[in-house]
Structure formats: C-alpha cells, structure tokens
Amino acid sequence: MLNKLTTRHGRFAATILAGLASLPASALAEGGDAAVGEALFARCGTCHEVGEGARHRLGPHLDGLLGREAGSLDDFRYSPALKAAGGEGLAWSAETLDAFLADPRGVVPGNRMAFPGIKDAGDRADLVAYLASFATAVPAPEGTTPAGSGDGDPQAGAAAQAILALAGDPAYGAYLAGECVTCHRPSGGPGIPAIAGLPADYLVLALVEYRLALRDNEVMVTTAARLGDADIAALAAHFSALE
Numbered sequence: 001m002l003n004k005l006t007t008r009h010g011r012f013a014a015t016i017l018a019g020l021a022s023l024p025a026s027a028l029a030e031g032g033d034a035a036v037g038e039a040l041f042a043r044c045g046t047c048h049e050v051g052e053g054a055r056h057r058l059g060p061h062l063d064g065l066l067g068r069e070a071g072s073l074d075d076f077r078y079s080p081a082l083k084a085a086g087g088e089g090l091a092w093s094a095e096t097l098d099a100f101l102a103d104p105r106g107v108v109p110g111n112r113m114a115f116p117g118i119k120d121a122g123d124r125a126d127l128v129a130y131l132a133s134f135a136t137a138v139p140a141p142e143g144t145t146p147a148g149s150g151d152g153d154p155q156a157g158a159a160a161q162a163i164l165a166l167a168g169d170p171a172y173g174a175y176l177a178g179e180c181v182t183c184h185r186p187s188g189g190p191g192i193p194a195i196a197g198l199p200a201d202y203l204v205l206a207l208v209e210y211r212l213a214l215r216d217n218e219v220m221v222t223t224a225a226r227l228g229d230a231d232i233a234a235l236a237a238h239f240s241a242l243e
C-alpha cells in the first residue's frame, strides 16, 4: 500500500511519512487517535490534569508521563505500592500504560487509584496517544488556583479550597474519627482503604467529592453528606497528622 502511495502520490506520501516520523513511536505502534483520547480523558479528569498549568488533584498530573518512572513525581504523595513498582523498574511506555489502564489493581496491587480500568483496547490506545501528546510538564502560572481548570469538577475544587483555608481542629477531628475507624482500620482492609497519614488536601478533596456524589461509593456518600466544612477540615487535620 505504501508503494502504491509513493508511486501515485509521491510527494503526498513523503509528507505523511515525515509527519509520522516526528510522532512518539509508542503512540504510532498503538495506532491510537489522540482526538478520541481527549474525549475519553473525561473519565480521568476528576482526578488528573494534563496540559499547561496542570496540577495534582486526587491523582498526579499526567504531563510528561511517557518515559517517566512510575510514582516518581517528588511533590505528589504516592502510595507505597506505586513508588515501589517504580523502584523495581516500572516506567510508563505505551505497553505498560495500556496494561495499567486495563487493570490498575492487577498491574500494581495496593495502588491508591480508585478506578476499575478500561476494557476496550481501542479506547486505551486512544488515551495513550492523547497522553503521549503532553510530552513535558508546563508549570502553572503563579497565583492561579486549580479550581475550574482542566477537566476537574470546578465546584469540588472550589469547595476543597475553601475547606483547606480553614484551620481544622485536630482534637475535634479525633472525636469525629471514632465513626470512621470502625471501617478504616490503620492498615486498611478488604475494599476499605487506609486513610491515616493521607495528605490533608487529598482527604479534603476526596470527602468533598463524596459529598457532591462525584464519587459513587454509597456508604461514603451517605457519610460525607452529614459532614460540614468544619467537620471535614477537622477530620483532615486529624488523619493527615497520623502515621
């Protein structure tokens, strides 16, 4: 087919080939469509940002992902599981990303990404092609807030910012936590993540997202619906200070 193209449309084919040569090899191999991937990224956008000014949300920003070691951004608190996988040599390529997106918990057991995975191989290839287009991280301009930027929910971002601005009372948080630790044991449990020691911004955003039913766990949605801003601030102050 290429031969035919070269003979019948020589100049055209050469232009296409030159364009292809500048694409990341990985995206080419997968044959993904970045434009379709952009639409699919809505599934990731509650937790991840990409592009200019991308910041960490519940998950790390995904700029410059291809080629980087798993769990390797200095300023994001990864789970020990994801950091360990990176330490053991897991780096993000089209292949490893495809496998991780198919089955996040199977590829890195114990990681903290609350996402079931994507069954369709074509969807995964499109997402990989989209992510490959954000080759380098672009720092956020000074003074901007994550609320309203990227694909994240602006309402959740704004609510989390407001709560993080309150000084949570850890003693009150310890009192409220009595209800939580019946489920959240220090070492976690089947289907129940450990929350002691999570960063305050992560805890606040997670609870806000349950409160707004952006995350759909029924127990947590019910629990968070009863929590006011001062309660969430206090709980975050308490749990983030634990080991």
Ligand code: HEC
Pocket: 041, 043, 044, 045, 046, 047, 048, 058, 059, 060, 062, 065, 069, 070, 071, 072, 073, 077, 078, 079, 081, 082, 092, 097, 101, 110, 111, 112, 113, 114, 115, 118, 127
């Ligand atoms: C509910 C929130 C959530 C959703 C939805 C989500 N992620 Fe994540 N993701 C996370 C968290 C949290 C981590 C960090 C996991 C850890 O530290 O164990 C993570 C980690 C990752 C990593 C590893 C990054 C690194 O620096 O090593 C990749 C890649 C990733 N996510 C891609 C995706 C893609 C693509 C989607 C959408 C198809 C997606 N995630 C959906 C929360 C989410």
Ligand code: HEC
Pocket: 112, 114, 176, 177, 179, 180, 181, 182, 183, 184, 191, 192, 193, 195, 202, 203, 206, 207, 215, 216, 217, 219, 220, 223, 235
């Ligand atoms: C009846 C059991 C139960 C109770 C009580 C409970 N939780 Fe949860 N919690 C869960 C389960 C199950 C999940 C995982 C849900 C999911 O996958 O979205 C969860 C998830 C969370 C998360 C997200 C963790 C992550 O890694 O993303 C946070 C934060 C959290 N709970 C905080 C609390 C706080 C604070 C309280 C007390 C006010 C509380 N929970 C009470 C069962 C419970």
